[in-house]
Amino acid sequence: MNIKISVKLSLSIVFYILFSSCLMAQENYVSPVREGNEPVTAGKFAPTWQSLQQYKTPEWFRNAKFGIWAHWGPQCQPEQGDWFGRFMYNEGGDQYKWFVEHYGHPSKVGFKEIINDWKAQNWDPEKLVALYKRAGAQYFFAMANHHDNLDLWDSKYQEWNSVRVGPKKDIMTGWSKAAKKYGLPFGISVHATHAWTWFETSQRSDTSGPFAGIPYDGKLTKADGKGKWWEGLDPQELYAQNHPFSLNSDKDLFALWGQWNWDNGASIPSQAYCEKFYNRTIDLINKYNPDLLYFDDTALPLYPVSDAGLKIAADFYNRNMAAHNDKLEAVLFGKMLTNEQKKCMVWDVERGAPDKIEDLPWQTCTCIGDWHYSKSVYDNNGYKSAATVIHMLVDIVSKNGNLLLNIPVKGDGTIDDKEVAILEKIAAWMDVNKESIFDTRPWKQYGEGPVSDAIKPDKDQSFSEGKVKLSANDIRYNQKGNILYATLLGVPSDNISLKLLGKNKYNGKIKSIEILGSKEKLSWKQSGDSLVITKPKVIPNDIAIVLKIK
Template sequence: MRANQSSPAPAWTRRGFLQASAAASAVAAPDVRAASQRFAPTWESLVSGYRAPDWFRDAKFGIWAHWTAQCVPEAGDWYARNMYIQGHAQYEHHLKTYGHPTQVGFMEMNHRWKAEHWDPDALLDLYVKAGAKYFVALANHHDNFDNYDSKYHGWNSTRIGPRRDIVGIWAQAARKRGLRFGVSNHAGNAWHWFQTAYGYDAQGPLAGRRYDAFKLTQADGRGSWWEGLDPQDLYTGRNMVIPDGFTDPKAAADWHAANDGLWHVPPPANTPAFTRRWFLRCRDLIDSYRPDLLYFDNDGIPLGQAGMDIAAHFYNASMDWHGGKLEAVLNAKGLYGERRLAVVEDVERGSRDDIQPQPWQTDTCIGDWHYSRSVFENHQYKSAATVIHILCDVVSKNGNLLLSVPLKGDGTIDSDERRTLEGIAAWMARNGEAIYGTRPWRRYGEGPTRVGGGSMSESATQPFTADDIRYTSKGGALYAIALGWPQDGRLRLTALAQDSALAPGAIERVEALGSSAPLSFTRSRGGLEVRLPEGLAGTPAVALKIRGTGLA
């Protein structure tokens, strides 16, 4: 789905790009100068100057509110795109529930998004209880709607729908609880992703009649809820419009998948105004909310030089905010070579197969990214045990877990989601010592289950077993986490066998986290064998703290 960043960035200079933006855009570019200029907008500068901050390396676990108007229909991921593809389940849902997309387009979902039961303080209390050390709010998705008080984009949550500054309110609630705060920006892909809105039905009584995005102009909004706004600013303009003549819905869907469904990273050649506005919106987001983390849903830095300018500005601004100390985390995907030194790489719904030399992050969701009623009704969310196992695996390999918990359009979560969070909270309250502030040991772990490396590999990984062990270390102690309960109540650690090159010294003490009582153990050439407390039977994962010589 997502292509590698293979196209070269436009040969713009920083000054040239900004001068072009100011001259050709209806909105004026802000002053791009920062007090700190340690970072220039080049890969070479980012690679040579960046190091992931300790707060991120210590935090290990964050929770993400991946929340937009696409949650209103409760029909799952990518509703804003798929509701315009005849034959797709979300098209059928939209037709039945709201009307035909020639008359009721996705912009109407933004109007229907009221967030009427949203209680950010209660949600953040639950996330903190679950063990999150940072929180990320979605600032905009591929549907090109800003969830904040955007100075350069009228299609935003203070003017439409919730009529509140979603990002600002999240930021205040998160920081009040001592959490680091992040934002995710997905709008760099909107210029191609949203082109289905300019399509048409291939069959039926409205065959050939273009959908709402194709015809609407600012003038059409007089007297309506969107008066003064131009729908083309939301839908991004006619960049990759499907040609006339398709009579087979599947063939039309295949055209979209092959053309406007690609994960383009370079800026759109025919609509430079989109890139200019994206730059202004993203810079406004950074300057207004001062995030600790900025997540790009892109392979590499999005939109060529515009994205590089944003990356350098974010790092320089972070140094200004923190007295010369760089505290910023920038997430991007699909990186290679030295570029993994310039940002913190994110691996969507996947892991790594071994310890990574640089800190990294996996992001996953307990269900669909956008709220799905069917996932709830069929009880298909990830269990607390599954999330805990992913967390332990990722942390053992020098990574962090960013977990999305989908919100309904009204701003609430359902009972199954709450149950998963409460299960995570119970485990983290006892075993968080083996997670927070740790670093990888000499080996990430042992056991039969092999984890597929890379993006979207999550579904290929078999469930972990009690024979799967993950190791972390901190303060001279080694932590061994069994991803299940062994049937005989004995845990065997082959990496800690007598005369092991990994642990050549003596094992002096073993205890289960949450209890200061020492556990009995024996050590042989076959491994370290520990009898586990019977009271822990049934726990999703058993964490041991091991002390001795030569373990650190």
Template sequence: MKTKQLLFAATFLLFAEMTGAQNYQVPVSEKDEKMMEGKFKPTWESLKNYKVPEWFRNAKFGIWAHWGPQCVEGSGDWMARSLYMEGSREYKYHLEHYGHPSEVGFKDIIPLFKAEKWNPDKLVALYKKIGAQYFFALGNHHDNMDLWDSKYQPWNSVNMGPKRDILAEWEKAARKYELPFGISFHADHAWIWYEPSQRYDRLGPKAGIPYDGTLTKADGKGKWWEGYDPQDLYAQNHPLSKGSWSDGMIHQQWGWENGACVPTQEYITNFYNRTLDAINRYNPDLIYFDVTVAPFYPVSDAGLKIAAHYYNHNMATNKGRLDAVMFGKILDSEQRKALVWDVERGAPDKIVDEPWQSCSCIGGWHYNTSIYERDGYKSAASVVKLLVDIVSKNGNLLLSVPLRSDGTFDEKEEAILNDFGDWMTVNKEGIIDTRPWKVFGEGPIAESTVPMNAQGFNEGTYNKATSKEIRFTQKDKNLYATVLAWPEEKQVIIKSLAKGNTLYPGKISKVELLGYGKVTFTRTNQGLIINMPDKQTNKIAPVFKIK
């Protein structure tokens, strides 16, 4: 009897998954935004029929404008959370320059986000010039402000701040320069991310006075924000998560486990509505979520319904062809059939069968003046190392270049972009439209284990690559070998192409150095020995085209 009951339970769970009948703790409401019906249903079984479009597989490199009101103070990423952490660097800066968070909170920073020098047309033109094959804009961050004329979030960039539809202007520029357009959504985690705004100082003259995170619409009478409800922004009318006063607890609760306060249906549905609103308005080619798996998964079906709607909507607007890409983090092998795997600031240490993406940044995710002052940006050479390594493993690199609050990048970032663009102009044929080879590379790093931490965070190892590291790609019967730093020696030895090596049993008739021309070589049992020209043709990395 017990065996039959277990068999029945297993059969029921399988049926529930296949039919979408799974019971979620907080099911989303479709009262205001109906999920588009079509080929895809909001189940893993259905979503696994997704195929990554060929254009994304070919693209290899995108640029991300990770830009919004958190850039105002120039104190870096997550400042809208950290300003409520007593004694933190961001708290001290905010206190000195803007006021105490019981009186002046993040809501009061939003009007200072003016974007007064922002020229999306000029920026996207530059991004394309330096080699970007797609472009991403920030739709909302954990600060919960929508950067478009949002139907479901009054705290948006048309009602306040720049009073411009930022997504609409980014999209117009991307379409003009024929770059696939992406939107990233991060606001699902505002629920726990803003919890420090419920705190108060424990020391000093304002000890015990609550911060502004629990203010309501009624508190705004006579204030600049009269008529707006701070809870639409902060979403803090709920109990704190377990251990919330421990600043690092949020990382353990990012997947809605380990004591995270479970969001209400109203909150989850609001995020769902906002996301569908943006999808329906701007028809993005890519959407990104800074989440474990999918938004609110597994406590709600919101993420899977967003995915199904997005794929069906994309097919409807593309005459039945699916060109959409949706990203998720920390995906298992089955989930990677339904979504494209995103790795943050890192890469796996092997070739991955399905296309994937690494998202990284030349500095902090939001503009950080201290990184500028200490020359803390990645160099163009470091960006190239990451790009080449990622592409050799069947991945794409999405690179964020932080913009200042006014919508411009600084002169140090400009120099990095120009140097990178110069390298790409000559060498992108070994990047764009390529595929992995039989092995991704050789060298001390390639031949070692480089584990990831959570969703990534191992790029520091790859940044240290020397001329001993070589990475491979292939296209049109040509093999490309990129040395990850310009060698000091007069010869490059590629062991994987040694005489008699089964990886490349055929003859090698010609070797070219991109940007230079034909170079001489010999093939021995030690490896393919390439003679370097006397003059260094670039400052970053040589790329050899091998026929």
């Protein structure tokens, strides 16, 4: 044997052994899911990151800018806010106390009883979607399942679904038909991947008191349902807790936060769990053909412990192309993406925004209150105001982003009077100023003012909202053709000074300036340092003033 070939083979063997050892050492390695029941649609995209980089965000989404979301499910029934299904098993916590008072001890009853109580009796999806469209929404999102693992459609692969239990209604079909009636692209959000670790609190038991040491209902089996309302159903298909705790999960409520990427001691989902999630999601896509698909996961679902998310992404893109004459019109969202992954899908930033213009389109997802309906937020006037929402929208659009806004829905399927008032005020602003939002693109700089000067870009801007206060001195820019829009995030108290439009920084010729919503003729002067507009006599709204500059 040639010595060079021998050396190469030896090195190859060494690298293979090292690579295999790394895989074996990884607690988070799971073999690929099988596609037998729901095969990946054939087409341009393969289930690899390299192939998914062929993606290009469709123009319709870039033009849309604003969507509204119904992040609605059984956890809205108690009206106790976010993550009720997890926190109700946290001994001594507020949601635990509320559950014990209203339902009983979680060793006797559990989250499945919340599902049973959820009836959605006053839900009118067409009425709600009509209101959302009037408020300016250009696309509509509905939640298909949450970490609580209940599918909100007639699910082929999940017996715990809203047609069989709870409301006995096909929630996704209702939302889908309403979106279609009002001509809004339909988005679906999927959150169920993390039920495996999220529901681990249901494996716990009280550490003190009369129920100390008696397990909660997270380990119940199908046999335990004999004579109960849930007879014939397997609680493990809902809770998925026939596995050991993740590291420290038995005692640390917040251990999950550091294990969201299936690392740091997270319990790794079984092959069967991954394949069930894959089949459920492909079935969902096949049923509703969504225009947008949102995953509440880092990168893609179950990544890197499974290739389920990669296969779902490839299927979604290929299926969409087949329905649009080989033109890709789909939008897929992922969180906490690397720069390479941002080429594969649209980056979603939860409750925050980057502090620069992004080269690729992106989206902020946020909520006017809690993600799940909270009576205390209503009682304490805790909702974001219409002004706050509009300021966020203007800021996000100036940076090449879109805003997806959740309006929390009560368990009965309605929204409250304060939410309606906020939406109506957003609608009134949109009636006059929407031309400065829709179909626009970023200018050379996104803005100027105290906030722009103070903030420096971080690696990730998730959960950064509300950390700074915007004012009329903060100005955001965007453009459409030869029109530049400069939006003041408040009401000016003096003359308006735009430094970026001074002759030293702006070479273009300014032909005219007007304020949207006003017929007043403005007086202005451009110097080297700035463009100064004399304070107008008429201020058309008290939220955000839009200057239309030709």
